[in-house]
Amino acid sequence: MENGKCIRHFLKKFVNNTTIDEDGYPVYRRRDDGKTISKCGVELDNRYVVPHNRKLLLRYEWCNQSRSIKYLFKYVNKRNDRITASFYSSGTVDAENDECDEVSMYYDCRYISPCEAAWRIFGYRIHFRDPSVVRLGFHLPGEQPVVFQDHENLKDVVKKASVKESMFLGWFEANKKYGEAQSLTYSEFPSKFVWKPLPRKWFPRKSHSVIGRIFFVPPGSGKIYYLRLLLNFVRGPTSYKDIRTIDGILYPTFRYACYAQGILDDDKEYIDAIEEASI
Structure with a gap:
């Protein structure tokens, strides 16, 4: 009242x-x-x-609107509740001279409601994504990323066969092996083929709908930016030279190949890149 x-x-x-x-x-x-x-x-x-219905209340919790669901599940349609907590000691003899390390005293805590905790304990899916998205890496000649452990000797790492293998280089090999690959660009390739990390090779896809997305590169990156532009147009290359070959002519750089392809005749590509980065 x-x-x-x-x-x-x-x-x-x-x-x-x-x-x-x-x-x-x-x-x-x-x-x-x-x-x-x-x-x-x-x-x-x-x-x-x-x-109220006593039998239903004992057995079910029924909701007929989204606001009730948000309340029951601690606003599952929003982000998790968060709290900033700090720990400190007080009441000591020499409290005035105690140094406070704010970094070590700062904790970014996350609150999980009982409903969400039970959902995660049982291993249920938190969200769905359809179709699946494959991130496609690429690199300039001889600049593929190499992953190694801290204790490994760099000379031994360089001798590994996997150093000369990557998803991008595997695309070249797949274009040599499969005729269907000749009609696909790099971003279209995952729709028909699947990358296997262990053998580090592409294989024909048997199921699932997948789309590919090439890593973003800003216009100021130089050569690799022009390479990315060409990957949206070139189909079925088996080497870097094939990417730089336009209408049967091999161009010395990726930039010249972009001009020959008509990609850089105006500022459209730069404007699109700036707008994509801003989003």
């Missing part, structure tokens, strides 16, 4: 039939049957009753 009124708007009105109001809330039927009960000296009738 606030200022003599119930904040839940009781007592309600007598209603013959259950309806839904304009805000999506149910207006339950309340019979005017003349029955009352005395509580603390106050006569109460059906206008004071909170509608």
Whole structure:
């Protein structure tokens, strides 16, 4: 009760039939049957009753609107609740001279509701993504990334066969092996082929719908930016020379090949790149 009124708007009105109001809330039927009960000296009738179904409440929790779901699952449609917490000691003898390391005292904590915790414990899927997206890496000649452990000798690492293999170089080899690959650009390639990390090779795809996305490169990156532009047009190359070959002519650089392809005749590619980066 606030200022003599119930904040839940009781007592309600007598209603013959259950309806839904304009805000999506149910207006339950309340019979005017003349029955009352005395509580603390106050006569109460059906206008004071909170509608409920005892059997359903014991077994189910039913929702008919998104706002109720958000409440039950701690706003699952929003981000997780977060809290900034710090720990410190006080009441020491020499408290004034204690140094405070703010970095070590700062913790970015995350709150998980009981519903979300149970969902994760049972290993249910948190979200779905369809179709799957494959990120396609690429590199200039001799600049493929090499992954190694801290304790490994660099001379031994360089001698590994995997150093000369990458997803991008595997694309060249697949174009030599499969005739269907000759008609696909690099971004279209995952729709028909799948990359196997262990053998480090591309194989024909047997199932699933997949799309490819080439890594973004800013215009100021130089050679690799022009290489990325050409990858959107060149189909079935088997080497870097094939990428730089336009209409049977081998150009000395990727930039000249872009001009020959007509990609850099105007500022459209630069404008598109700036807009993509801004988004």
